[in-house]
Amino acid sequence: MAVLNEEQRLLRDMARDWADQQSPVSAFRRLRDSGTPGVDPATWQSMANMGWAGIVIPEAHGGSNFGYLGLGLVLEESARTLTASPLAASALGAASALVLGGNPEQQARYLPGIASGELIACLAIDDGPRHQPQSFSTRASRSDDGWVLHGSKAFVAEGGQAQLLVVAAETDSGPALFLVEVDTPGLERAARHLADARDHCALQLDAVVLPEAALLGAAGDRKLLDAVLDRARIGAAAEMLGMAVQSFNLTLDYLKTRVQFDEIIARFQALQHRMARLFTEIELLRSTVEEALAAIDRDDPELPQLASLAKATANDTLHLMSREMIQLHGGIGMTDEHDAGFYLKRARVLENSWGNASFHRDRYARLCGY
Structure with missing residues (x-):
């Protein structure tokens, strides 16, 4: 697990407060019910105004160059409440491609717009x-x-x-x-x-x-493609970490209030064991995601292995957590009125984005020489 400095902790706390107060799950529900998938322009502008769209962009092009670990913390917190935004697609994926492979003219043309949020790229x-x-x-x-x-x-x-x-x-x-x-x-x-x-x-x-x-870059530059994809994979894993954490918290809160057989079901030992396992899996996921994010910032030569490890772990952990969330909520977890279904559906999409668990287990083994 990464040790955060004071600025990173402040960024994480700011993102957490913003997500809870300005972009709760109810905001995503309203967007879903509107029938126009996308992003609320006011929400995205609010995120851009806080500098989040330019976290990995150099200062010369309007960004803060604060690092991928910082952006990962924001992705985690915004994903907790299912904030619909192009943060991962634009501020991480496309911005990384331009930072890594763009020439000065390309960077000067596009990066300032991405950093300000005026230009959405993917x-x-x-x-x-x-x-x-x-x-x-x-x-x-x-x-x-x-x-x-x-x-x-x-x-x-x-x-x-x-x-x-x-x-x-x-x-x-x-x-x-x-x-x-x-x-x-x-x-x-x-x-x-x-x-x-x-x-x-x-x-x-x-x-x-x-x-x-x-x-x-250059035609045939597979290293550039792999580097961009690894950053996208780690960003998706950071989002999945946030979703897993919130799914766990929602489920735990429910177990503490649901009464069956005149007893709060959180006191049932079998359910305690299931929640303890989920907590352990999520903490293991946090360590792999934060290590992968930190590896980008320090230009670690083992970044490809860490990216696949983080994405494979995220796929498995969120799949388990979202399933258990539905199971432990019982019938209410199957209804559209409850938020559990939003996490389950988003989880299945992210699991197949940038490689499923089987893809990354195979890739990790090949990268390690097996």
């Missing part, structure tokens, strides 16, 4: 429903003065409201990342309605012509 990586970054069916071919993209992307998180897409495509040299503005001719977006009622879309790229300046 990653468009997977071609289909499964996370398979080894190769892409989306192709990028050389043209006289740039590139031409053909293909499609499925389930792009926060893609419906984004103005900038970081698109992965296969080139003759290997995988590459491209900056694609949403008004580029040949690009079409279609909304995807997933169980978590968040913003997702599918992309169709039909002869999308891009200038050479749209390429991030």
Whole structure:
């Protein structure tokens, strides 16, 4: 478990207070009931005004360069109350791609807007429903003065409201990342309605012509792709940690008030054992997530292993916690009026984002030489 400095503790506490007071689960319920998945502009602007959209962006481009551990703390706290925002997609995923692979012109053009929250960007990586970054069916071919993209992307998180897409495509040299503005001719977006009622879309790229300046880094730079994906995976794990913590707290509060057979059910030893196991699993998850976030900040060479360890652990832990939340709440946990279902549905989506548990266990084993 990471040892936080005073500034990191203040940031965590500020994010926790904001989430509880300004963005409770009831706010997400209202957004869901409105039938327009996405983000409340006032909520996102409030987050951006506090500097959260620029936490990993250099000061020269309007950010604070406060580090990934700091951003992870904010992601955890905002996910506790299911805040619907592009924080993970834009401030972590897309911003990381530009910080790691962008040239000075690209960074100067896009990073200030991302840091201020005025520009929402996201990653468009997977071609289909499964996370398979080894190769892409989306192709990028050389043209006289740039590139031409053909293909499609499925389930792009926060893609419906984004103005900038970081698109992965296969080139003759290997995988590459491209900056694609949403008004580029040949690009079409279609909304995807997933169980978590968040913003997702599918992309169709039909002869999308891009200038050479749209390429991030170099064509065939798999290290850049892996580095960006590992940051996205760890960010998702941080969100899942926050959801697991809140699911545990809600369940514990319920057990302390529910009476059966003239007894508060929290006093039943069998339920105490189940909650003790869940608490232990969540604390183990916290240690893996915070270590992975800290590893980014210190540029640890074992970051790929730590990223897969964190995501695999998050997948398993939140899956267990969300299931137990429903079971221990009983019938009321199955109703839409209760918040438990929101956590269960969001959990299933995040479990399959950036690689499921099997993907990351296999990747971890390969990275460790097995």
